[in-house]
Amino acid sequence: MSQAERPGLVREALGPDVTPDAREAWLRSAADDFRTNGVVTLRNAIPRPQVEAVLRALKAQPMKGDDGDDRPFQPAPLRPRIPVALEGALADPAVFAPPSALALAQRLLGQETIIGELGLVISRPGDGPREARRAAIPLFGGLDVESDVPSAAVTMLAPLVDAGPDAGFPEYWVGSHRTRGGAADFAEAPFQPAFEAGSVVISDWRTLYRAGPNTSGATRSGLYVSFQRKWLLSLSGTEYKPGLRVPAATLKRLPQACQPLVAWALHQNKTDDVSEFVHLWLGRAVKGLQAARGG
């Protein structure tokens, strides 16, 4: 059996009219399969109109230079990873925490799950292939127990456009969240999910994945959301960026049930002092003026 044929790798998301019993059965089954596979695609998890609204909003937002406020954290200039503020169309829980994905994350990580990171990952035409990697950091110095413990984090990748295999979205090694390195990691061919706007791919942060080259000729973008246990502090690459950008105004507007997901990050988005505050807003004003003049 190839990896793609394993049960539970692709599921329809929960429908809005599902009964509590059916919901519980779906969750139990999805969580069990996920614990085995380390990755799952949920089809139709986000309504397409919402995805399109996000895409429109992001396209309307001027993308600044790679060394500017976007703060990319990928070494490759053609593949920026940008923490975007949770506001506007993106601040819709149906988008950043779709019910099926959130329910599955909470089943795996507990009811105190938070969103630790949220942003865009963009691959521009000509972007090359990446090395296979895990998003996880070793919790206990690389001891065997790392692969035995429950998930500490799961990553949701939500493509904002339909994309074929040539767009370079990742492929995943099923079950590799439980392997401990070496040949066992790559014993089988990787699973290449179908990336469609509205679907989401959820992976254990230990699961091996590899993004391919973008030979499609088009820019492809996806929203990434890291659901994680509340104690997980990822310092990697975050010295100069908040992993989650949450304006206080957004927090107030969110449904109460969603607020605990992001409330923790309010303090991450504060400015240091008057000088930084002035600098930040002057910089934004200047850039806004430049953009208005077509500069």
Add this chain to the structure above:
Amino acid sequence: MVAQQAAVTLEDISRDAMAADLTDGERQAWIEDALDCIRTNGAVVVRNAIPPEVIRAVNDEFRVRHDVHMAPGQKKLFRRFQSDPLRAQVPTAVSGPVADPRFFAPPSVLALARELVGDDFIIGDMGVVISHGGATKQEIHRDSSPLFDGAEMDLDLPMFCLMVLVPLVDVSADMGPTEYWPGSHRIKDTDAVTVNPPIQIPVEAGTVCLHDSRLVHRGGRNEAGPVRPLLYFGFHRNWHFDNDGFDYKPQIRINETMLQRLPEEHRRRFRWALHLNRVESLYEFTRLWTRRIHRSLTGQGYI
């Protein structure tokens, strides 16, 4: 009933700090013995870990900087996170004598921390608990929540947070010393653990008490009266973030200036917390400082 705890005494979990002139072999033997002690019992008490003059400098500064908390009978305690009004818990700035590595990372403690929570550990929370005369016993507690929902494996995992307690004065048995239930870091049922009495840890200033954050413990009743300030540090694996009870205070009080004054090798342990100490807007910044100035001019206590 958890029987094995009764056999453990304070002496069993106490060690003299590493002497400066140990050979490599002796040093390694000391570390392994202390590691074995803390892994088995959940705690180790290191005597003479911090030089007296270093402790004195911190204590002297506290009497000035935290006079509002240290004054006998003071009831209005700034940022109180303990249920007893006679026990203040205050985040401490990483500045002045506290920022001396001989204080926050003495050699014996640093050597153990590197082994227990990784060479790249961070200092994840830091503050002072000031117990006044009449303070009652603290609630029995552990210093961390389970990582994985309280599953059995939580207790088998290696340590992820090493708590370091540094009393600034000699603490006698009637001054409310810390009380440990040895071995309880590996036992899920707190009620079963506490059927047995804890061991009290009266110490002399300069002694450092280290415990696994999963260990069941509490602060004792301060009957004798002298104010008992105790600094605490949480040495965390660099991915562990304690956000329980920190809604209104930073886990660490540090700014860029304080960070730059630290020896370079220690900056990485604090740098992560810079963003916790930022103010949100010009309005908040102004409000914060006008209130501080006002309090300073009027001599009002906090709250």
